[in-house]
Amino acid sequence: MAKINFGGVEEQVVTREEFPLEKAQEVLKDETVAVIGYGVQGPGQALNMKDNGIKVIVGQRQPSKSWDKAVEDGFIPGVDLFSIEEAVQKGTIICYLLSDAAQIAVWPTIKENLSPGKTLYFSHGFAVTYSDRTNIIPPKDVDVILVAPKGSGTSLRRLFVEGKGLNSSYAVHQDATGNAYSKAHALGIAVGSGYLFETTFKKEVYSDLTGERGSLMGAIQGLFEAQFTVLRERGHSPSEAFNETVEEFTQSLMPLIAENGMDWMYANCSTTAQRGALDWKDKFRDAVKPVFNQLYDSVASGEEAQRSIDSNSQPDYREKLEEELSELHNSEMWQAGAEVRKLRPENAQQPVES
Numbered sequence: 534m535a536k537i538n539f540g541g542v543e544e545q546v547v548t549r550e551e552f553p554l555e556k557a558q559e560v561l562k563d564e565t566v567a568v569i570g571y572g573v574q575g576p577g578q579a580l581n582m583k584d585n586g587i588k589v590i591v592g593q594r595q596p597s598k599s600w601d602k603a604v605e606d607g608f609i610p611g612v613d614l615f616s617i618e619e620a621v622q623k624g625t626i627i628c629y630l631l632s633d634a635a636q637i638a639v640w641p642t643i644k645e646n647l648s649p650g651k652t653l654y655f656s657h658g659f660a661v662t663y664s665d666r667t668n669i670i671p672p673k674d675v676d677v678i679l680v681a682p683k684g685s686g687t688s689l690r691r692l693f694v695e696g697k698g699l700n701s702s703y704a705v706h707q708d709a710t711g712n713a714y715s716k717a718h719a720l721g722i723a724v725g726s727g728y729l730f731e732t733t734f735k736k737e738v739y740s741d742l743t744g745e746r747g748s749l750m751g752a753i754q755g756l757f758e759a760q761f762t763v764l765r766e767r768g769h770s771p772s773e774a775f776n777e778t779v780e781e782f783t784q785s786l787m788p789l790i791a792e793n794g795m796d797w798m799y800a801n802c803s804t805t806a807q808r809g810a811l812d813w814k815d816k817f818r819d820a821v822k823p824v825f826n827q828l829y830d831s832v833a834s835g836e837e838a839q840r841s842i843d844s845n846s847q848p849d850y851r852e853k854l855e856e857e858l859s860e861l862h863n864s865e866m867w868q869a870g871a872e873v874r875k876l877r878p879e880n881a882q883q884p885v886e887s
Contacts, residue, residue, distance in 0.1 A: 547703070547718050547729040558586050560719035564652075567592055567624025569617055569643070570631035571599040574656050577686035578628065580606060581693045581725040589613065592620025621646040626716065628654045633838075634845035636660050637667045649674035650709070652716055656681050657741065658734035661706055663838040677707035678717040680724060681737050689725055698727035706734050742832045747825060754861075761866045771869040779866070780873055 534545040568579040569592040583589045590613040593600045600614070608614040621627055621643055631639060637660070647653065653671050655661065658679060660669040671677045682689045684699045692699055703721050705713045721729040732740075745751065757778055764774035790798050799807055831837050844850060861867060874880060 544730060546731075547721065549698075549722060549728070552718050552722055554585055554722060557719035557722040560715050561587050561626075561723065564588065564625045564716075565590060565623060566626045566628060566720075567620040568628045568630060569593075569620060569639075570629070570635065571603045572630070572632065574682070574686040574689070575599070575628075575630045576602065576606060577688075577690035577693070578630065578656070578682075578724045579603075579608075580690060582720075582723045584693070585723050585725075587723050590615060590620055590623060592617040592624075618642050618646060624651070626652040626654055626720070628656075628720075629660070630656055632845065633657065633659045633667075634842060634850075636669060637842065637846070640667070640669050644672065647672055647675050652676040652678060652710075652713070654720060655679045655734070658704070658736075658738035659742075659838065661734045662738045663835055666835060666838055666842060671707060673707070674709050675707070676709050676713040676716065677705070678713050678720070679704040679706065679732075679734055679737060680717060680721045680726070680729070681732075681741070682724065682726065693725035698725050701726035701729050702732040702737055703729045704732050704734050704737060738838075739829070739832050742837050743825070743829050746828055746832075746837070752821065752824075758866065765865070771865055772873060775866060775869040775873055779870060784877075 535548050535551055536543055537546055564587075566582055566587055566589045568575050568582075568589060571579070571591055571593045575591070575593075579589050579591055591603050591608050592615055593603055594617060603614050604610065615623065617639060627643065627647065629636060629643065640660075643653075649672075653675050655677075656679065658681075660667045661671070661677065664670050680701050680703050682699045682701045684692075689699050701721050701724070703717045705717055708714065718729060761774045761778045764777065765771065769777075786798060789801075799810060802810075828837075847853070
């Protein structure tokens with residue numbers, strides 16, 4: 534593994550240079566990777582591995598929209614698309630990519646068909662870390678590994694098609710065969726990772742749940758709402774409030790920060806913006822740090838996991854979710870955003886020539 538200095542801390546990472554696709558193909562040449570679940574992560578990982586020359590089959594409940602999507606994506610029933618039970622029986626590496634709640638429900642079927650020497654693969658540390666709540670305890674005679682792309686399955690696939698990649702974390706929870714690490718590295722490269730950094734199942738889920746509820750989704754939406762609301766209450770129009778809150782952030786600043794870092798952004802904006810950002814960043818940090826500590830404590834205690842399990846296991850979960858998402862969709866901010874996006878040059882209708 535390569536040693537890289539991350540801001541003063543040296544870490545070992547797996548890169549494509551030292552672990553090229555050809556090496557991953559060699560490690561996995563005799564394996565059949567059964568992707569269980571074709572919802573969020575399943576399509577991206579399955580298609581990327583398939584395109585990278587790995588033998589992939591899909592296990593999915595039928596009838597379902599996910600089964601139909603797998604067929605649309607080229608998987609053939611009875612050839613490389615099966616019921617969950619049959620896919621687990623046929624596979625040597627079981628990629629358990631159902632939702633956390635669905636993993637709990639389907640686990641008895643998975644466990645019953647996990648013969649010794651197989652590999653159980655996760656992309657989230659939830660099930661194993663919170664085993665006292667999920668009752669998912671892998672048998673001792675199978676390898677248990679994790680590869681967690683740092684992004685959605687949609688992004689994983691899109692970036693792969695563009696010749697790019699998402700960074701991923703990996704972990705080995707159980708090395709029953711002595712080959713768990715090489716398989717984790719190979720699978721990480723096969724799904725299209727840019728590079729792999731090592732973690733544990735517990736650290737992955739703690740950081741993931743904190744990030745999703747924090748700066749990746751929950752906190753950023755809360756920040757957007759707060760600034761948009763203040764601007765509207767102070768007399769600014771919806772379009773101005775949205776452009777100054779969201780559009781400039783997503784379309785102008787974030788791509789540049791992704792390319793060059795926040796320090797570069799600070800150095801390459803107006804002096805007025807520099808001064809204001811430097812003066813106010815600490816105030817925002819100090820205001821939200823207690824909330825992040827509260828959030829992390831809730832994740833570490835298992836409260837967030839239990840809330841997710843309880844909520845997502847309800848029979849009317851999807852109906853309630855649609856109500857919450859509809860409220861977000863119909864808010865003034867995101868209705869304004871829909872109109873702003875239509876007016877982007879790349880989305881604006883071209884004039885019709887007479």
